[in-house]
Amino acid sequence: MPSKPSDVTMDAVYTKPGYLFRRMQQIAVSIFIEECREFDLTPVQYAALVAIRTHTGIDATRLSAVIAFDRSTLGSVIERLEAKGYVERKPSTDDKRVKLLYLTKAGAILLRNIMPFVDRAQARMLAPLKPADRKTLTALLSQLVDLNNEVSRVPLRAEDALEHLGKTG
Amino acid sequence: MPSKPSDVTMDAVYTKPGYLFRRMQQIAVSIFIEECREFDLTPVQYAALVAIRTHTGIDATRLSAVIAFDRSTLGSVIERLEAKGYVERKPSTDDKRVKLLYLTKAGAILLRNIMPFVDRAQARMLAPLKPADRKTLTALLSQLVDLNNEVSRVPLRAEDALEHLGKTG
């Protein structure tokens, strides 16, 4: 085996965090879909449902801040959840531009039922690591995501969600 | 501040690895695009270019295995790289189904020029962490991606790329 000049290896990709993040995201989604197959729900749809349950009567813009999810895409996600009967969109009386989001009974039931499957999926993602390493990785990732929050187009603004509580639907 | 029942928090999302992976991928892409703005190249396009340089004359299927990238999507990625003049697709004489991939001169130059910007992007992703933590995170992620390799639809098969060397273009 001849030795290779640096030009001929893939190190410029494989060892880099960007590649590892993309790969891990790919794997995480794959595991989620597999474990939750019978529910036909994507990770993002799941996150949206949890957020709508947590913040009943939230509007789409605030929801996008709460799950750090692009507003342009969120519309179609909500559409799909509405089509499946898990979410209702009601116009606000306060602000005619706004449509407020509510979980339907079916949505609430689905969320309760899917929880254990989601938990199993989350566990599987980290399963290959030793328990101590799982904690370390999760802690470091949490830090990193938090410290890099402002970088992405849609920074997480968890506190935004509380505002809607002061207003009438 | 009243205490909340577990139903009313977002813990079912925020603290979970799946959410952290998605968020981190989002941030990583954002940083990459920003740092490499003047080159108009996406992370995946970059990875494809590096792989084609590393494995001159590789075909699309093997390329997808080398960067763990879905074959269905790879077609359009290559199309865009071809349109930009960074890649050439030549039919194989051995196998009439196959189209072999080559970096153009412009592609090689681009790759050389973009390298420092990619490095800066990669560094920025981990910058908020202490140096020791960066190493720890990268090491754990590498392990996890490797150990979960088979889970995703397109497992990384770095060794696949070597096969084309034994054949004539």
Add this chain to the structure above:
DNA sequence: TATTGATTGACAGTATACTGTCAAATTGAT
């Protein structure tokens, strides 16, 4: 009150990322 500026949801456009299908071509077994 009239106007300016900001917000909201919708949309068009591009780029991943996956599932599944298909025809053409190749390979392997008989």
Add this chain to the structure above:
DNA sequence: ATCAATTTGACAGTATACTGTCAATCAATA
């Protein structure tokens, strides 16, 4: 040599994810 199974690239369809634009609406202010 022929037929079956596989491989390859292409495509259709769905679902994120981003940039940018737009009209309707609302809020702030002159």
